[in-house]
Amino acid sequence: MRLPRPLENLIDQLQKLPSIGPKTAQRLALYILRLPSEEVSQLARALIDVQERVFPCSKCGNLTDSDPCPICSNPARLGNSLCIVEEASDILSIERTGYNGRYFVLNRSFKLMDDSDPAEMNVQPLLRILNEGKVQEVILALNPTIDGEVVSRFLATAISGHNVKVTRLAYGLPIGGDIEFTDEITLRRALEGRKEF
Amino acid sequence: MRLPRPLENLIDQLQKLPSIGPKTAQRLALYILRLPSEEVSQLARALIDVQERVFPCSKCGNLTDSDPCPICSNPARLGNSLCIVEEASDILSIERTGYNGRYFVLNRSFKLMDDSDPAEMNVQPLLRILNEGKVQEVILALNPTIDGEVVSRFLATAISGHNVKVTRLAYGLPIGGDIEFTDEITLRRALEGRKEF
Structure with missing residues (x-):
């Protein structure tokens, strides 16, 4: 079955965004289809606005x-x-x-x-x-x-x-990290940058 | 720091969509801000279109x-x-x-x-x-x-x-599933619905 073209088009557009794959795009598009039309207009307006008014x-x-x-x-x-x-x-x-x-x-x-x-x-x-x-x-x-x-x-x-x-900025161990799993470059930097305790 | 209002507004709008949390919304909004304006217009148009033309x-x-x-x-x-x-x-x-x-x-x-x-x-x-x-x-x-x-x-x-x-539709084991981890209701249905081999 081919999807209605406007729906297919929206899915294509959404898929271009980062971290949105085909499944998510389809889910979002079907969700958007069911939204009240004023909410969709607001979203569309917000998209245009952000480009027109933020610099x-x-x-x-x-x-x-x-x-x-x-x-x-x-x-x-x-x-x-x-x-x-x-x-x-x-x-x-x-x-x-x-x-x-x-x-x-x-x-x-x-x-x-x-x-x-x-x-x-x-x-x-x-x-x-x-x-x-x-x-x-x-x-x-x-x-x-x-x-x-x-x-x-x-x-x-x-x-x-x-x-x-x-x-x-200082280089070193990220807080909450684990020395065992810290890469050697970070660890070397942490050693080099050691501070008196 | 407060974000520029149009950016904040777009982040709010995006967050209303399913599976989009605050971090993803911020990332998407910053990405959209950098897109060529014709691409953003297309996306905005696709949003409106899907509601106007799909029924x-x-x-x-x-x-x-x-x-x-x-x-x-x-x-x-x-x-x-x-x-x-x-x-x-x-x-x-x-x-x-x-x-x-x-x-x-x-x-x-x-x-x-x-x-x-x-x-x-x-x-x-x-x-x-x-x-x-x-x-x-x-x-x-x-x-x-x-x-x-x-x-x-x-x-x-x-x-x-x-x-x-x-x-x-038949109820039973999903293909690729694992009997060990199948819930008892599904397993009972699979037993009830067993077929001659």
Whole structure:
């Protein structure tokens, strides 16, 4: 039996989304078919809205619907600390730690695999912020990957003339982890970074 | 940090869908935000379309965008066999078995838990089909649950005057299952339904 075309089309569209396979897509589509039509309109509207009204903050690159974003425009946020992240979504995670400084989003996270050269990164927006003279510490919070490491080193070099402290997140054992099952690179980093008890 | 409101709204909307939790909703919303806008419009359009253009077949209740549905209007389908299912989505599963008869969808599957009485079910549409005199066998393919059982019995009684054979799907061991881990009710049904080897 062929499915009604609009239903097949919706299943196809849903399947393009991450973590949604054919079975889930079918279940979602049949569920959506039975929803009250105003709820479906709201969902459709929300999809369009998010693209029309959410954009990167012109200052830090955070996702926002007002420019500058609520973090950049919040006077209670400490301006002397600048946390550099790969993606705006990383900000959500760091916010949960209680960090109260500001951010800078690199966006389109730099991939070594793409054959691209970190030297081609546009660091001017970052340097402009540092030139304002408020930032005293740059915290490199890139992903603990080879790419993250390479870009971190490149950024550290680019910043080096600016008389700011450059730090990066600690590497080590994840809390709740198990030494037996920790990979050797993490364990080596945890050893190297050991602290007095 | 509060998320931009349109993003928060989309996450809320996505979370209402089955099998989508807060983490998945956030991931989907951030993914959608980065999609080309024409893809998002297509998805939004597909959502609206499915509700506007897919409806139950007036004859059998199958989901369709043309009335009668492709199964009811297919002359190669055998009209002497009528498979009764709870939901239109059950048809998709039965179609995969190669069944070549017709269907009848009860819809809004009957729930005993709702305090409703099977006697209140509207069986007239089903009886109208039987009165046409083509159907020789009614296959009850309701879910193997107490509700399914109660409704099946009720339907069998309602049909009994119509000189058609009434059958139901076999209960027993699911293929690939394990007797050790099969629940006692299923196993008892498998014993009761044993066949000569």
